Amino acid sequence: MSRAQPLIVGAGPAGVRAAETLAKAGLRPLVVDEAPACGGQIYRQPLVKDGRDAHDLYGSEAEKAERLHRAFAALSGRIDHLPRALVWNLRDGRADIAVDGVNRTVNYDGLILATGASDRVLPVPGWTLPGVFTLGGSQVALKGQGCAIGRRVVFAGTGPLLYLVAWQYMKAGVRVVAVLDAAPLSAKRNLLGGLALYPAIILRGARFAAELKLRGVMLRHGISDLSFEGKDRVVGVRWREKGRENYLSCDAVGYGLNLRPETQLADLAGCAFIFNERDRVFVPQREPSGRTSVRGVYVAGDGAGIAGADAAELAGERAALALLEDRGLQHAAGRAAELELELARISRFRDVMEAAFPFPAHWAATVADDTVVCRCEEVTAGTLRSCVRDFALDEINRLKAVSRVGMGRCQGRFCGASAAEILAAETGRSVAAVGRLRGQPPVKPVPLTLIPREAAE
Amino acid sequence: MTPLRVDVAIIGGGLVGSSAALALRRMGMDVALLDRRYCGAQASGVNYGGVRRQGRPPEQLPLSQRSHAIWPKLKSLIGIDGEFLRSGHLKLATTEADMASLEAYAAKVTDAGLELELIGHNELRRRFPWVGDAVGASFCPGDGHANPRLVATGFAAAARRAGVHVLENTPVTGVTRNGEGFVLEAGQGLKVMAGTVINSAGAWADEFAASFGEPVPLKRIYPSMIVTEPMAPVLTVNIGMEGGGIYARQVERGNCIVGGERGEPLSDPDFSRPRSDGAMTIMHRAATLFPGLAKAQAIRFWSGTEAEMPDRNPVLGPSLTTPGLIHAFGFSGAGFQIAPGVGEVLAELVRDGRTPTPIEAFSIARFTAGSPPARTTVGSGAGEKQEP
Numbered sequence: 127m128s129r130a131q132p133l134i135v136g137a138g139p140a141g142v143r144a145a146e147t148l149a150k151a152g153l154r155p156l157v158v159d160e161a162p163a164c165g166g167q168i169y170r171q172p173l174v175k176d177g178r179d180a181h182d183l184y185g186s187e188a189e190k191a192e193r194l195h196r197a198f199a200a201l202s203g204r205i206d207h208l209p210r211a212l213v214w215n216l217r218d219g220r221a222d223i224a225v226d227g228v229n230r231t232v233n234y235d236g237l238i239l240a241t242g243a244s245d246r247v248l249p250v251p252g253w254t255l256p257g258v259f260t261l262g263g264s265q266v267a268l269k270g271q272g273c274a275i276g277r278r279v280v281f282a283g284t285g286p287l288l289y290l291v292a293w294q295y296m297k298a299g300v301r302v303v304a305v306l307d308a309a310p311l312s313a314k315r316n317l318l319g320g321l322a323l324y325p326a327i328i329l330r331g332a333r334f335a336a337e338l339k340l341r342g343v344m345l346r347h348g349i350s351d352l353s354f355e356g357k358d359r360v361v362g363v364r365w366r367e368k369g370r371e372n373y374l375s376c377d378a379v380g381y382g383l384n385l386r387p388e389t390q391l392a393d394l395a396g397c398a399f400i401f402n403e404r405d406r407v408f409v410p411q412r413e414p415s416g417r418t419s420v421r422g423v424y425v426a427g428d429g430a431g432i433a434g435a436d437a438a439e440l441a442g443e444r445a446a447l448a449l450l451e452d453r454g455l456q457h458a459a460g461r462a463a464e465l466e467l468e469l470a471r472i473s474r475f476r477d478v479m480e481a482a483f484p485f486p487a488h489w490a491a492t493v494a495d496d497t498v499v500c501r502c503e504e505v506t507a508g509t510l511r512s513c514v515r516d517f518a519l520d521e522i523n524r525l526k527a528v529s530r531v532g533m534g535r536c537q538g539r540f541c542g543a544s545a546a547e548i549l550a551a552e553t554g555r556s557v558a559a560v561g562r563l564r565g566q567p568p569v570k571p572v573p574l575t576l577i578p579r580e581a582a583e
Numbered sequence: 584m585t586p587l588r589v590d591v592a593i594i595g596g597g598l599v600g601s602s603a604a605l606a607l608r609r610m611g612m613d614v615a616l617l618d619r620r621y622c623g624a625q626a627s628g629v630n631y632g633g634v635r636r637q638g639r640p641p642e643q644l645p646l647s648q649r650s651h652a653i654w655p656k657l658k659s660l661i662g663i664d665g666e667f668l669r670s671g672h673l674k675l676a677t678t679e680a681d682m683a684s685l686e687a688y689a690a691k692v693t694d695a696g697l698e699l700e701l702i703g704h705n706e707l708r709r710r711f712p713w714v715g716d717a718v719g720a721s722f723c724p725g726d727g728h729a730n731p732r733l734v735a736t737g738f739a740a741a742a743r744r745a746g747v748h749v750l751e752n753t754p755v756t757g758v759t760r761n762g763e764g765f766v767l768e769a770g771q772g773l774k775v776m777a778g779t780v781i782n783s784a785g786a787w788a789d790e791f792a793a794s795f796g797e798p799v800p801l802k803r804i805y806p807s808m809i810v811t812e813p814m815a816p817v818l819t820v821n822i823g824m825e826g827g828g829i830y831a832r833q834v835e836r837g838n839c840i841v842g843g844e845r846g847e848p849l850s851d852p853d854f855s856r857p858r859s860d861g862a863m864t865i866m867h868r869a870a871t872l873f874p875g876l877a878k879a880q881a882i883r884f885w886s887g888t889e890a891e892m893p894d895r896n897p898v899l900g901p902s903l904t905t906p907g908l909i910h911a912f913g914f915s916g917a918g919f920q921i922a923p924g925v926g927e928v929l930a931e932l933v934r935d936g937r938t939p940t941p942i943e944a945f946s947i948a949r950f951t952a953g954s955p956p957a958r959t960t961v962g963s964g965a966g967e968k969q970e971p
Binding site: 533 | 621623624628662732733736737739740743749810811812836849850854856857858859860862863866867869870876877878879880881882883884885
């Protein structure tokens with residue numbers, strides 16, 4: 127019997143390069159992706175052609191985006207591609223994939239998880255109001271659907287994406303009122319350290335900020351006590367800065383604090399996790415090659431720990447080379463070493479970026495009791511704190527059990543980190559010590575009427 | 584480390600151990616409650632949440648009735664109501680034969696106080712129009728459901744507040760007789776000296792029983808639950824099915840919990856997950872039996888580790904080899920409702936050496952006396968197809 131085909135989850139930069147590398151070596155991987163077309167979040171393709179060209183969509187990254195789309199198109203006939211498909215469970219070499227209400231159970235031999243990232247957010251008053259979007263969500267609206275989240279938009283949070291999205295909105299003709307960065311201006315000095323590594327990226331960021339300023343967009347640093355105000359939808363943003371309170375009216379907010387890796391499938395695949403101090407998040411334990419603690423399971427791209435799109439392309443290729451080597455197939459060892467060297471360099475750059483845009487974890491720890499932390503299950507910070515006290519809890523899965531935090535549609539992907547920060551603050555333990563939410567299938571909602579494929583045929 | 588001296592040491596902080604701890608403490612005793620991980624995190628916290636007397640074998644009903652009186656008083660007992668809802672429990676029959684066995688059961692337990700109502704097809708349509716195809720049903724108005732994640736944890740928290748030494752992440756590695764009492768060795772050099780030991784270690788209880796010369800045929804089972812997104816009210820009662828296959832309830836928040844089939848253990852056998860095929864089977868049964876759920880999404884699954892005995896009755900009562908040792912385990916997937924009553928019974932056994940509630944049928948003697956265990960035919964606990 128021939129071996130089952132390798133499975134690649136995700137058709138973003140990491141997944142596409144992994145598929146390309148496997149196909150080049152004569153393997154025929156199955157690539158499963160939730161989106162209708164390849165590109166991932168960063169090089170997302172519009173749902174319908176709307177006259178915008180690559181430069182309109184991807185700006186300075188247009189060439190990379192087009193290269194990636196072309197590379198994937200060139201694989202046609204040499205790989206299997208399941209778009210609009212959700213891998214919702216993994217177990218012992220079997221994947222359950224929901225496509226159009228039908229479930230396919232697929233055996234795989236070799237698994238590359240290129241599951242990407244989603245927005246990292248912390249609860250602030252008003253963050254669940256209509257009109258408040260994540261930064262990534264704001265970008266998806268613009269890139270994928272050609273629409274803006276509002277007419278008078280404030281962007282708040284921190285991270286390079288904050289400036290990029292604000293700039294993209296400004297370029298698209300939307301009135302950007304302000305960019306409110308939680309990172310103090312002094313933290314930006316760290317960016318000088320990045321100049322030696324990737325000057326172009328640093329200069330591009332500086333250009334975004336300069337152009338925003340030139341066009342009259344208010345840029346603020348070191349903001350705190352951020353809140354979004356409004357009754358039925360957001361009408362304004364309030365914050366503190368140098369001890370003074372400020373307010374701006376707006377009709378939409380893009381908010382985000384950098385990104386978080388999507389790691390549920392690695393969890394279901396049985397991978398061991400370790401706590402990453404820099405990003406204050408649990409990530410799959412991995413070698414520089416992308417090998418995890420489970421034989422035949424590899425992680426690449428932002429899903430393995432945030433490193434950005436360029437790193438994802440390299441890591442996808444590297445993980446595929448590891449898979450080839452582990453299968454006893456010919457692989458380019460020299461290329462593998464080269465890729466690891468470059469990935470290490472990018473990782474040093476990430477240290478710089480994290481220092482320049484530090485994650486304000488204390489926002490969660492100090493969030494007001496009446497603020498909702500888990501929006502799916504509508505659990506407030508106050509409920510979490512009283513559960514910790516009343517039940518004498520010190521572990522995140524126990525907090526989930528009694529409070530419902532992380533039990534809803536998103537399965538803790540957006541509230542898990544905040545709940546952990548609150549639990550850690552309440553118990554005086556470290557975030558690493560309070561643990562991480564255990565993954566359970568389905569990783570995202572599936573219809574009750576999901577039909578096994580045999581039954582559907 | 585100086586040993587901790589208590590009157591009673593309880594191994595296993597599930598609902599049985601926690602409720603016994605609270606009851607004993609309220610009698611004025613010094614109690615240590617030890618759990619290898621977290622109280623209420625195993626079978627007590629991951630079961631379906633059915634608070635059901637209907638369908639239990641007759642020998643369990645006195646105990647079940649005793650527990651029945653405790654459930655509405657949770658708020659005053661442990662400070663939370665555990666989301667207990669006296670919704671009623673509707674046991675459906677999909678064939679005439681199943682209806683006949685519901686009728687036979689009702690006749691058999693007529694004196695037990697369940698107040699069962701047998702409901703024919705037309706009346707079922709009228710009273711429970713959201714149920715799809717069924718021949719008839721038996722309704723127990725006093726039964727209901729509760730949130731399992733809260734109740735056991737709530738008992739343990741109440742026990743802690745009442746002064747019980749609640750020791751979590753404290754696996755008991757050895758228990759030995761020592762003069763009139765016992766010495767328990769637990770994690771990190773901790774020693775607990777106790778006059779009485781309760782073995783309420785659930786799926787881990789067989790090791791302790793065996794160490795006192797009482798091996799039992801305990802098997803681990805892994806229930807499998809799926810949860811829908813919150814829905815407008817559909818299931819107004821706790822639902823079971825004669826002959827098994829599915830059980831379902833809707834919590835106040837709107838999520839429907841549907842159980843059936845079995846999960847499977849992970850590489851660490853203390854953890855388990857539902858199987859995809861089993862979960863999909865249950866999802867389909869739910870969408871078919873309750874048309875109101877046909878458009879629902881399943882947002883999560885869960886499983887957990889429970890202990891099953893071959894006759895699906897628990898082991899409850901004094902050890903036959905070791906004075907001062909009391910067993911309470913093996914509730915076979917149907918322990919949630921009766922556990923608070925078991926806690927009281929255990930406290931009486933410790934204090935008085937006896938209890939007014941009949942528990943002879945649950946003696947460990949049935950596995951150690953050399954006679955093959957009798958299989959219960961009517962009702963019983965939760966088998967693969969049966970409702971917990």
